[in-house]
Amino acid sequence: MAYLRNRTFDFPTAGGPHLAVAVAAANADRLITFYSLLVKLAVVQFWSVVVVIVGVYLSHRRPPRSHNTAIALPGSLLVWILTSVLAVAMSASIPTLVVPYMVVGHSAPVNPARIYVPSNRDETREHTIKVKNLEVPSALRTAGSVQSANLTRYRSLVQVYDPEKAQDLDDAYFRPGENLPDDGSQLNTSFAIVSSSSTRKSYTRGDDPFYLTDLRSSEGEETYWVLSGDQRCPVGSSRADFPKPLNTLNTVFTRFLSLPKIVSPGTRLGASALLSAATSVGEIFDAGSANMHSDLARLVLASYIATSNTLADTTLFANSSGVAVNNVPNLVQNGELHNVAGFVLYGGDVRALSIPALASIPLTWAAMLVIAYLMTSRTWFLWYRVQDERCFGTSSSPAASGGEEGGASVDNKNNSNNDHTWNRGLIAWRLKREGDGDGDGDGDGDGDGDGDGDGDGDGDGDGYAEMVAGS
Known part of the structure; x- marks a missing residue:
């Protein structure tokens, strides 16, 4: 591979710079799917916490009521529906908004073992x-990257080349084996431009890229590398003279x-470097739409793209280990450019995933899970204990409630052996008794009073009998 995967950079x-890790595109898709699920689960836990907080707030605002009292609020159903939606x-x-931040780009660090620089020292x-x-494949990639309207603008193709029937100077399509009509016109079968001004002298200074001139000094002409506009280094200098961090790339x-x-x-x-070659069919091209400006513009743009791809092209030669290809030695020795892993290559089969995003999403999910558990657990959240006391009228402290006159007494007990449990109280309902009361007791109860005992007796008048149920 031209780049290193499963490596942080x-x-x-x-x-x-953004800290990232390079992974294969297929693995990146799986990770994104998994992290989407984590984000969705974190949102669900967040809503659990919100519901508990709102419930606590509303419970403290409403007045105390009996535990078996039901109140219908107008519009409450609509509120719950809107909240659910x-x-x-x-x-x-x-998840669709958060997960895209995981992918910071489509790149990976360079694999130093793949760098291949063909030697040009042999001039045979x-x-x-x-x-x-x-080097031809690299040049073809460069030419294919040049954007030009003439390369992408196509109208309806004509099947017959006849100026009297179709005045179309765009690309012409000819069926295989179909002969061209002989109308007596002369067709150019070749067209080329050679632009060269090297070694020629000029009496004026030229600013055009093809005619750029510079006055020769008495000490001779020198060419410099310029980094960031201020660091200069003569071309062909040793590695020590190159500005960092490019000193390892002087070769x-x-x-x-x-x-x-x-x-x-x-x-x-x-000739393929010229734009006119893009409108040709075989050896026939469209001379009417060809001009020197468009041909040279294509060549200049291709040169610019080739310059920007200089480093990337060293990893795209037809080799897999950086060794000699077709008996052409490699100018870069093994391990000489081990520091170039700090450079990145772009490709469609690799993804750069943000490490902060990869770390923060699971931590957020875990934090929301713990918070939701603590706030919805009766063992840890004190609000449930307060609610029990309000509903059941019991106290959280270990005490026994004494009996009152005309009523039965029940002792409340706390379990001191378990710190996470509490006495939820004994629920007592006092039922008003009218008429006769039958019970197991000795004696009769007359008037306003309660009859207790271990025998059969009749009670006349109004009284209360207390029924006790434990939870």
Whole structure:
């Protein structure tokens, strides 16, 4: 692989380096799906906490009521429906907003073992042809990256080339085996532009890229590398003279950028470097729409793209280990550029995932899970104990309630052996008794009073009998 996967690196962004990890695209999709589930679960736990907080707030605002009292509030059903819809919408939408922040780019650090710089020290014809064959794919990628309206604008294709029937100067399509009509016109079968001003002298200063001139000094002419506009280094200098961090790449720059880059795509592609070649069908091209400006513009743009791709192209040669290809030696020795892993390559089969996002999403889910558990657990959340006391009229302290006159007494007990349990009280209902009361007791009870005993007796008048139930 041209880049290293499953490796942390600093991804370059407009705001500075961003810590990321490079993973395969397929694995990145699986991670994104898993993290989407974690985000959705965190949202669900968040809503659990919100419901508990709102419930506590409302319970403290309402007056104390009996535990078996039911009150219907107008519009409460609508409020619950709207709340449920909002919860579902947030659970579905938040993952789509958060997860894209996980992918910071489509890049990975360079694999130093893949860097290959074909040697050009052998100037024999055979070696030159071998090097050219290695560099042609890079030139084709460069030309294919040039954006031009003439390359993408196509109208209806014509089937017959006849100026009297179709005045269309766009691409013409001819059926295989179909002969062209002989109308007596002369067709150009070749067209080329050769622009060269090297070694020529000028009496004026030229600013055009093709005619750029510079006055020769008495000490001779020198070419410099310039980094960030202020650091200068002569071309061909030793590694120690190169500004950091480019001092490890002087071999690559000297090999590919010592000469103007426009020479490389021009010599590697030949006539294909010209825009007029894009409108040709075989040897026939559209001379009416061709012009020197568009041809040279395509060549200049291709040169610019080739310059920006200089480092990336060293990893895209037809080799897998950085060794010699077609008996062309590699100018970069094994391990010489081990520090270039700080550079990144872009590709469609790799993803750079943000490490802060990968760490924060699981932590957020775990935190929401713990908070939701603590706030919905009767063992830990004190609010449930307060609610028990309000509903059942019991006290949280260990005490026994004494009997009153005309009433039965019941002792409340606390379990002192378990710190996480409490006495939820004994629920007592006092039922008003009218008429006769039958019970197991000795004696009769007359008037306003309660009859207790271990026998049968009759009680006349109004009285209260206390029935006790334990929880």
